Amino acid sequence: MIKAKGLSKSFMQAVKEPGLKGAVKHLFLPRHIEKVAVKPLDLRIEAGETVAYVGPNGAGKSTTIKMLTGILMPSSGSISVNGINPYRKRMENAAQIGAVFGQRTQLWWDIPIAESFSLLKDIYQIPDALYRKNMDLFTEMLGMSEFIHLSARKLSLGQRMRADLAAALLHNPPILYLDEPTIGLDVSVKEKIRGFIKQINQEQQTTVMLTTHDLGDIEDLCKRLVIIDHGAIIYDGTLSEVKARFAKNRVIFFQVRSPMPELYELLEQSPGLKLTQQSSQEFSVTFDRYEYTASEVVSRVMKHGEVLDFRMEDTHIEQVIKAVYDGHLDLNEHRGARGQEPNDDSSRA
Ligand SMILES: Nc1ncnc2c1ncn2[C@@H]1O[C@H](COP(=O)(O)OP(=O)(O)O)[C@@H](O)[C@H]1O
Numbered sequence: 001m002i003k004a005k006g007l008s009k010s011f012m013q014a015v016k017e018p019g020l021k022g023a024v025k026h027l028f029l030p031r032h033i034e035k036v037a038v039k040p041l042d043l044r045i046e047a048g049e050t051v052a053y054v055g056p057n058g059a060g061k062s063t064t065i066k067m068l069t070g071i072l073m074p075s076s077g078s079i080s081v082n083g084i085n086p087y088r089k090r091m092e093n094a095a096q097i098g099a100v101f102g103q104r105t106q107l108w109w110d111i112p113i114a115e116s117f118s119l120l121k122d123i124y125q126i127p128d129a130l131y132r133k134n135m136d137l138f139t140e141m142l143g144m145s146e147f148i149h150l151s152a153r154k155l156s157l158g159q160r161m162r163a164d165l166a167a168a169l170l171h172n173p174p175i176l177y178l179d180e181p182t183i184g185l186d187v188s189v190k191e192k193i194r195g196f197i198k199q200i201n202q203e204q205q206t207t208v209m210l211t212t213h214d215l216g217d218i219e220d221l222c223k224r225l226v227i228i229d230h231g232a233i234i235y236d237g238t239l240s241e242v243k244a245r246f247a248k249n250r251v252i253f254f255q256v257r258s259p260m261p262e263l264y265e266l267l268e269q270s271p272g273l274k275l276t277q278q279s280s281q282e283f284s285v286t287f288d289r290y291e292y293t294a295s296e297v298v299s300r301v302m303k304h305g306e307v308l309d310f311r312m313e314d315t316h317i318e319q320v321i322k323a324v325y326d327g328h329l330d331l332n333e334h335r336g337a338r339g340q341e342p343n344d345d346s347s348r349a
């Protein structure tokens with residue numbers, strides 16, 4: 001559905017010295033440096049996929065989305081979205097995509113939301129029946145009836161985001177781009193929005209690409225995760241794979257009947273195990289899943305005292321992604337050439 005090859009974007013950034021003197025100097029002798037926002041990247045997204053596009057601030061996520069939606073012209077490379085070059089054929093492209101940018105609204109600021117929707121109906125030439133069907137469905141699912149008569153200006157952020165999402169999908173586009181759709185929203189609105197996106201994806205096979213800082217969005221919505229850092233894709237694969245491969249450390253929490261002074265002996269005999277004591281009868285053991293199995297760790301602890309209870313903590317995606325950003329995990333360690341494996345067409349039929 002979405003194919004990008006060698007896609008890159010550089011901006012010319014003005015270099016200005018501070019103060020009036022700098023401003024005057026810049027006027028006569030403007031200096032610019034080239035800022036590479038997105039390095040040449042390949043990306044392929046199949047119809048019906050939900051892909052999370054994740055990375056730290058300034059990584060190049062929004063720039064990529066803007067090129068894919070046709071808002072920005074790429075510096076190099078090619079894009080084909082459902083067979084259309086989004087920048088050259090902006091009108092045709094607009095008919096097949098919906099886009100929500102969390103930081104901005106596409107609704108008219110001063111007219112009631114309901115009026116904005118009816119303007120969009122005309123712009124996109126949405127047939128009456130489809131329009132009515134979608135309006136009913138979206139109003140119900142996103143709980144819009146309480147604010148549909150208000151202007152965008154008067155909406156809370158959560159209401160505005162729901163209205164924007166509905167606006168983006170009124171014409172049933174096969175592709176939906178979302179740039180930080182849940183930013184700044186409270187949990188209940190986030191859940192509404194996620195449920196809605198999930199349902200649209202399942203019922204209409206809408207292809208969804210979303211950027212987010214919210215790891216709950218990823219866990220809830222996306223099977224595939226693409227991580228970008230400094231303008232380059234550093235991971236492209238499934239969420240479960242990144243968790244399983246890179247979540248090396250596992251933690252088991254123990255509760256024991258009486259304090260266990262022999263624990264330190266255990267640690268001496270088992271290099272690599274790390275102990276964190278919560279109280280005299282509660283502690284956790286951290287271990288590398290490639291060195292020990294969970295049952296090995298449990299049985300070693302049980303040799304030294306009476307275990308009342310233990311539980312395993314699942315790895316949080318937060319920890320994994322943070323480790324990826326921080327460069328603590330060498331993503332190439334486990335795979336061949338960088339990014340080659342998941343981009344291989346045969347692996348994603
Ligand atoms: N219009 C622009 N002019 C100059 N630099 C820009 C422009 N838009 C983005 N950038 C720069 O490109 C980089 C990537 O930005 P962006 O794609 O917005 O990152 P993200 O969405 O991942 O936070 C940043 O360093 C940003 O400052």
Ligand SMILES: [Mg+2]
Pocket residue numbers: 061062063
């Ligand atoms: Mg951004």
